Amino acid sequence: MLAFVLKRLLYGLISLIGITFLVFSLLYLTGDPVQLMMPPDATVQEVEDARVRLGFDQPFLVQYFNFVGKLARFDLGDSLIRRVPVSELIKEYFPNTLLLATTAYLFALLVAVPAGVFAAIKRNSVFDLLISMVVLIGQAAPAYWVALMFVLFFSVQLGWFPTGGMGTFRHLVGPALSVGIFSMSRIARMARSSMLDVLRQDYIRTAKSQGISDRLIYFKFALKSAAIPIITLVGVEYAVLFGGSLIAETIFSWPGIGRLIVQSVYARDYPVVQGVVMLFACTVFLVNLIVDLLYSYLDPRIKYGKVPS
């Protein structure tokens, strides 16, 4: 088990390094990275000064190491527009995004997983068909459209929810739903197919032949095996939820880093963009790591080294 955890951490670290390298390299896509890091009205002299000051006259690898070094100290540079350290902005806005993404995530888990599991148990029933239809549409609708339709219908027409801002639980519903719908559909679908798969297995037949009650079979014996692919997907979906929060925050004026990054892209405030991307990447990496470790706990074959991860 320990060997597995260490191996996984090592792989994760390599991935993290890869991500930082990738993000850093993005700077070079246009040719001159310094231009990106300077406000558009900077003079040629200011640009050259910045080049030396920020270390962009150094060889590429040295620059990269400087970058990583600064990262480790949480130094992400300063916002060109707001003239404050990027890390400050992140500290201010990130918790809000976390709140939104986590709520959407919980929605997804608490609604989608049981829905999918029940659809599998009551295969081909009305419930199953209903879920299948909702899932189909949920995966076809872009998050922004869901958000706007929500606003149109529930906020404007019915007046049940506010159209934007943050504050009460009511404010959370619209954004969380828009962010979550896509993921919820995917999760419900996966839960259903995973459960159906497991229910087909010989070992479920054995449990039935032993006279074990249906309830126990579904919720103890089948669910544990079915949970494994569901959890994998759920881990992946967290990343999707994060990305989706971008849209929801923009539409609902939710003060999170999603809205921050979109604004920064418009304003060509590249240090902020870079900082937020790094943050997201690291968060996703962390979540995936936790998921993998959870996975190995559930599946004893991995714990005892029987199945290569």
Add this chain to the structure above:
Amino acid sequence: MATETLLEIKNLSTYFDTKDGVLKAVNDVSFNIDRGEILGIIGESSAGKTVIASSIMRLIPYPGKIINGEIMFKNENILKKSSSEMSKIRGNEIAMIFQDPMSCLNPVFTIGDQITSGIQAHKKITKKEGYLAAVKALEEVQISAPENRVNGYQHELSGGMKQRVMIALALINQPELIIADNPTTALDSTIQLQFLNLILNLRKEHNTTILYITHDFGVIAKLCDRVAVLYAGEIVEIGTVFDVLTKPKHPYTIGLINSSLSPGMERKGIKAIRGKTPDMTKLKTGCKFAERCDQKFDDCVKQNINMLETGHSDKSHKARCLLHRS
């Protein structure tokens, strides 16, 4: 000792609604088993033997359905029982040993957990008591170091060991009827012999009734009291083992016996039956074996044939064949 009919199957038909058509796996099958009797069912692979077993257990996989018939167990029609009533019977009064043990055990639960759950489904015991009972059960099927095995997982076991665990699972609540579906295909011959002795012991000591499914006449000869021969979803012959093996009446049975190898027989003595088994989605009326039979009459394909009594003694020996029209 007065014989009591434990299981009575009447006109059982089980069909599968597949995308290639309706597969009539079991067609109008009827037979009885008395308490303490060992009945063998023999037939080729797709004859429907396992489907009969699944029908009795009411564990038919999708897209199968029992279309018709009655299954009387201890004088109650279990086809009319609810799901929870059936759960009380399975693993307790009727138990089944499946053919291929490889994926029959849950990979994410310990062996002990699975055995204990089987007991707890019918009796109130603590987890600890369950594990002790599990250890004992594993001992009885001769699994070494059972105290370790109960805490282990199924991927640590060989095929033979898995099958023995399955046997332990089936026997743990001392069921009155055991359905064994080719239980020894995964085992080597010494274990096979032990298993057969185990079965005989069960009958001797607990008067357990056994329905034994196989395609091996040798096993039938050693183990069973009576045997039913299954072809294309129908019983074509049924009688005592002695009668059926020494005086087979149905051409299929004769062909089947001739095509099995038994000790002392030379290889060139085997004669395969010409032709192949019919497509179970396109069965015709009349005798299902007619196309492969050298002794057929015109009447054979006109109408479905009933089981006809051919026995001369007081023991019933029936065959579904017009050769024995009186």
Add this chain to the structure above:
Amino acid sequence: MTANTTVTFDSFSSSTVFRTLKKISRNLKGIIGGSILVIILLLALFAPFFSPHDPYEQNLEKRLIPPSWVEGGSKNHFLGTDQLGRDLLSRIIYGSRISVIVGLSAVFIAGFIGVTLGLLAGYYQGAFGAVIMRIVDIFLSIPYILFAIAVIAAIGSGLNKLILVLALTRWAHYARITNGKVLQIKTEEYIEGAHSRGNSSWRVMTRHILPNAIPPILVLASLELAFMIIMEATLSFLGIGVSPPTATWGLMSSEGRDYLTIAWWITTFSGLAIVITVLGANLFGDWLRDNLDPRLKGV
């Protein structure tokens, strides 16, 4: 009792009408999905033919006319007009062109890169393969929208750049599937046979391995098409995809947002177009997956 039930089951279930109906219901996903895709493709190809008006023709006197079935609507403009008086239906029909072009191109490019790298990584394995798959893992764990936004922030927006960025975000998925399938195929005997007959590596890869890896790749491609369409729409909605006055569904939703309360039809119908198209692609992809190999769970 016996005779009746069996006869009913027999004659009903083997009648040709019933069996055809059953066959249709089994393939419903493919039929509906495929039809939607074909219709969208036709609309894209023959937009001028199907479209009742010029999508760029502005008419400020006819701004914000509601759909024809709503009070105030006009039979001339079935789905109404937008804030510049342009006919919504025509713009939606022309919008399909962008979706089709971006979708197909991005899928093709991403597929080309991904399948090639996956094929090479799977065939040669070793350190080379490991490195490629590590890179694949990295790309797989990056949140897509974020990555697209960051790259566009660096290189600017525009149709071609958009297609490239989209391809860059998703190639890793093709690589992973291809790699897995290649590893699986390699263990099969006919590959050893091909080698022993003196075929060059290149030949073995393209003539023997690749054709057998196609099915899951095709399934992925149809699902990816759906994804690309949503991505393009989302990025255009954010203003960093395709620029006005091009008619793209995402942009139309964005423009409609300012008028959401007074002219709901702009955003609603442009979004609906996306939903239907993506639904079609998803259904078709699902049907492909069901029919090519029931065990394709990794896709």
